[in-house]
Amino acid sequence: MAYEVKLDIFEGPLDLLLHLIKKNEIDITDIPISLITEQYLAYLEVMKSLNLDLAGEYLVLAATLVHIKSKLLLPGEEEQGEGEEEDPRAELVRQLLDYQVFKEAAARLDDRPLLDRDVFARRIPGEDVPDEEEEMAEVGVFELIDAFRRLVSGRERHYLEINGERMSIAETMSEIMERLLGAGHLSFDELCGTPGEKRAVVRAFLAVLELVKQRMVKVYQVRPFGAIRIFPAVEA
Amino acid sequence: MEGIAALIEALLLVAEAPLPVERIGEVVPDAAKTNILRALRELAADYERRQGGFFLEEVAGGFQFRTRPQFAPWIRQLRKGRPHALSRAAMETLAVVAYRQPVVKADIDAIRGVDAGGTLKSLLEKKLVRIVGRKDIPGKPMIYGTTRKFLEVFALKDLSELPTLRELEEMQQ
Numbered sequence: 001m002a003y004e005v006k007l008d009i010f011e012g013p014l015d016l017l018l019h020l021i022k023k024n025e026i027d028i029t030d031i032p033i034s035l036i037t038e039q040y041l042a043y044l045e046v047m048k049s050l051n052l053d054l055a056g057e058y059l060v061l062a063a064t065l066v067h068i069k070s071k072l073l074l075p076g077e078e079e080q081g082e083g084e085e086e087d088p089r090a091e092l093v094r095q096l097l098d099y100q101v102f103k104e105a106a107a108r109l110d111d112r113p114l115l116d117r118d119v120f121a122r123r124i125p126g127e128d129v130p131d132e133e134e135e136m137a138e139v140g141v142f143e144l145i146d147a148f149r150r151l152v153s154g155r156e157r158h159y160l161e162i163n164g165e166r167m168s169i170a171e172t173m174s175e176i177m178e179r180l181l182g183a184g185h186l187s188f189d190e191l192c193g194t195p196g197e198k199r200a201v202v203r204a205f206l207a208v209l210e211l212v213k214q215r216m217v218k219v220y221q222v223r224p225f226g227a228i229r230i231f232p233a234v235e236a
Numbered sequence: 237m238e239g240i241a242a243l244i245e246a247l248l249l250v251a252e253a254p255l256p257v258e259r260i261g262e263v264v265p266d267a268a269k270t271n272i273l274r275a276l277r278e279l280a281a282d283y284e285r286r287q288g289g290f291f292l293e294e295v296a297g298g299f300q301f302r303t304r305p306q307f308a309p310w311i312r313q314l315r316k317g318r319p320h321a322l323s324r325a326a327m328e329t330l331a332v333v334a335y336r337q338p339v340v341k342a343d344i345d346a347i348r349g350v351d352a353g354g355t356l357k358s359l360l361e362k363k364l365v366r367i368v369g370r371k372d373i374p375g376k377p378m379i380y381g382t383t384r385k386f387l388e389v390f391a392l393k394d395l396s397e398l399p400t401l402r403e404l405e406e407m408q409q
Binding site for chain 2: 011012013014015055057061095098099100101102103104105106107108109110112113114115116117118119120121122123
């Protein structure tokens with residue numbers, strides 16, 4: 001028998017079991033163990049096939065389900081017993097009911113107007129600590145433009161414009177490639193050369209954009225607003 | 237506005253945490269506690285009538301100005317910080333601690349059917365849960381409870397404001 005399995009995120013085996021009970025519209029105190037066990041195991045199969053990390057707890061509950069099923073199949077025990085034999089499902093039902101209450105409690109908590117999510121108050125200074133991360137990420141054109149803007153605006157404040165020599169973008173590109181092949185990699189700031197000329201920054205910026213477009217260089221950035229590093233696309 | 241209410245309003249504006257009546261009493265020694273409390277209630281009612289951008293909330297044993305929930309999307313834009321988000325697992329663990337405290341990890345694990353070690357650690361880091369002691373049984377496991385910050389974050393006056401487990405059970409029927 002095959003049935004559709006939709007994979008949700010479950011918080012654990014009890015959560016999965018509750019989901020199955022709800023899906024099948026079953027009375028929690030009277031669980032048809034063989035049906036539920038079958039579906040539960042089918043879920044585990046799907047998770048396994050998706051290479052999801054199956055926590056040991058899921059297997060423990062699978063074993064419990066199979067154990068209960070086998071107990072229910074054993075005939076005749078009720079007749080021999082004097083008093084009332086406890087339903088082998090009882091312990092599991094207790095656990096499920098308990099968990100269900102706390103799941104509800106968690107949902108109620110989540111419904112409240114949470115501070116810093118729904119409502120806000122004055123912030124205590126210096127509470128936020130940014131995470132440090134050292135990983136190279138490829139950057140796009142916008143980060144390049146940002147870096148360019150920062151360089152230019154920084155310079156405008158300190159330097160007057162001077163008429164310099166005229167150099168074409170193509171010349172700048174080959175100059176950059178030469179320097180890159182020599183140095184291995186350079187930061188965008190280094191590429192712009194000696195501070196002073198806005199025109200040179202513009203030229204270097206346009207040249208880098210053109211080189212990226214022609215896939216002659218690769219551009220990386222460690223973190224937002226960090227230094228942008230330019231590597232030749234092919235090793236020298 | 238009466239003198240004391242205006243004074244308390246000023247104190248509330250600069251306070252960085254919910255301001256308890258006792259603390260106001262320390263700062264304004266000649267005001268009786270009942271008068272402070274009355275002034276606070278008047279202020280709260282004023283802000284309710286005004287229906288402005290924020291209101292006076294009684295929370296975690298004190299009073300604090302808080303923005304109205306409907307403005308949250310814009311404030312999040314302004315702050316640009318990560319929103320105070322808790323995973324479902326963290327929320328469940330927190331609920332167990334809140335209702336069953338003082339509680340040891342083994343009991344939390346048993347209720348949720350999964351290991352709560354990771355979520356407990358992150359709740360401790362967020363200061364929503366704290367270690368209140370060690371249980372006198374083999375292994376001396378740590379006992380957990382919720383913090384004042386838990387009340388602050390979840391807008392609770394005190395723990396009794398949480399619905400009881402029995403009420404939660406009935407709500408599910």
